[in-house]
Amino acid sequence: MTDPLQPTPLTAGNWKMNGLSASTGELAALIHAVNTKTAPTCGILICPPYTLIAAMAAQAAGSTVMIGAQDCHAAYSGAHTGDISADMIADAGATHIIVGHSERRADHGESSELVKAKAVATHQAGLIAIICVGETDAERDAGKTLEVVGDQIARSIPDGSAAENTIIAYEPVWAIGTGRTPTVEDVADVHSAIRSALVARFGASGQAFALLYGGSVKPSNASELMAAANVNGALVGGASLKATDFDGIIDAYRV
Ligand code: PGA
Numbered sequence: 367m368t369d370p371l372q373p374t375p376l377t378a379g380n381w382k383m384n385g386l387s388a389s390t391g392e393l394a395a396l397i398h399a400v401n402t403k404t405a406p407t408c409g410i411l412i413c414p415p416y417t418l419i420a421a422m423a424a425q426a427a428g429s430t431v432m433i434g435a436q437d438c439h440a441a442y443s444g445a446h447t448g449d450i451s452a453d454m455i456a457d458a459g460a461t462h463i464i465v466g467h468s469e470r471r472a473d474h475g476e477s478s479e480l481v482k483a484k485a486v487a488t489h490q491a492g493l494i495a496i497i498c499v500g501e502t503d504a505e506r507d508a509g510k511t512l513e514v515v516g517d518q519i520a521r522s523i524p525d526g527s528a529a530e531n532t533i534i535a536y537e538p539v540w541a542i543g544t545g546r547t548p549t550v551e552d553v554a555d556v557h558s559a560i561r562s563a564l565v566a567r568f569g570a571s572g573q574a575f576a577l578l579y580g581g582s583v584k585p586s587n588a589s590e591l592m593a594a595a596n597v598n599g600a601l602v603g604g605a606s607l608k609a610t611d612f613d614g615i616i617d618a619y620r621v
Contacts, residue, residue, distance in 0.1 A: 373576040375408035375592075376533060376599040377616050378496065379606025380436060380464060380580075385414045393422050395609035397429045399616075405430075406619035408599055411462055412606065416450055423459025434462030434496070437470055440483035442490070452484075452491035462494045464601075466522050468539045478521035486524045489531050496533045496578070496601065497522050499560075503540035511538075512559050519563050529574035534560055535601040541581025543603060550594045553579050557596035585614030592618040 381389075393412060400410060413434040414422055423433040439449035455463055465488060466481030481497065488495040499518035501511045515536065523532065536556050541547050548556075557577050564572030579591050580601030591597060600618075605611040 371570060371573040373529065373574055373598040375619060376411060376576055376578060377406070377408045377612075377619065378411040378434070378462070378464075378535075378578060378599065378601045379413060379612050380467070380601060380603050381412065381414045381607060382436065382469070382603060383415060384607055385418050387418070387421070389414070389607075390418065390422060390425055392607065392609045393425055393431070396612060397426065397431055399609060399613040400430060403613075404620045406616050407621065408616065408619035410616060412612075413462070413464055416455075416458075419455065419460050420458040427459075432461045434460050434464065434494075436464050436467065438463050438465070438484055438487055438491075440480060440487050442487070452487040452493060456491040456493055460493065462496055462533075463488045463491075464496045464498060464535075466498045466518075468498060468500055468537060468542060472539075478518050481522040482524050485522065485532065486526065489524065489526055494531055494533060495527075496535050498535045498537050498580070498601070500537040500539050500542075500581070506538065506540060511556060515556055516559065516563060519560055523567075527575075528568070528571060529576070533576045533578060533599075534564075535578040535580050536560060537580035537601060543582070545582050547582045547587060547591070550590055553591060553597060554594040557594065561596045583615060585611060585617065588615040588618040 411432045413436050435455040438452040465484040470476045485495040501514040505514045576598040578599045578601045583600045583602045584605045
């Protein structure tokens with residue numbers, strides 16, 4: 367019997383603003399690898415740009431690979447030219463939405479309050495929110511990592527969150543796309559602080575939330591990072607674009 371307080375690990379790929387119709391070949395290669403190799407003990411998710419969600423969700427149907435989105439609008443529908451609602455994303459066949467990625471927080475000035483509203487919209491659409499937090503280089507140098515992450519956790523996670531509808535991703539901003547990663551000890555420290563904050567707020571069920579690490583995860587460092595305490599998977603950018611690299615990261619969950 368599965369322990370209800372044991373998080374279900376997830377290896378998630380964030381394609382960011384990359385991917386044309388030809389990129390569905392990478393999904394085909396990933397599905398082939400997943401179908402032919404040992405089944406991993408983690409879920410597998412790819413978050414392509416909006417334009418590929420419907421096609422890739424149809425392509426992944428019948429496989430264990432899930433398809434998600436990288437952002438959504440906080441409103442259900444309405445006069446928001448160019449925006450996409452969580453309901454539209456659900457309708458396209460996605461199961462997860464990343465909210466509060468540091469590139470959204472930085473490029474679009476998204477506050478933790480907005481991120482929380484987007485997570486609520488995600489829940490209302492029946493989808494799983496992957497809520498991202500993480501400190502900048504300057505905040506880290508100033509010794510403020512736990513303070514910054516603690517504040518983002520407190521203000522970005524809606525009250526209605528539970529392990530079934532919410533995953534947290536710790537992504538130090540300075541580690542994203544840079545090839546630099548924190549030490550395994552530093553990752554474990556931050557994840558343990560996040561775990562404590564979740565338990566303080568949600569009680570014992572706070573133990574069940576999956577906590578992903580993200581930032582320069584690649585096949586060569588995945589096993590070490592995924593073995594850290596309270597790390598229940600990865601959110602992968604650059605190395606998720608090629609099926610061989612992404613599958614090499616999933617290998618951390620094949621015994
Ligand atoms: P990276 O990006 O793996 O390319 O560092 C991670 C992310 O932004 O989710």
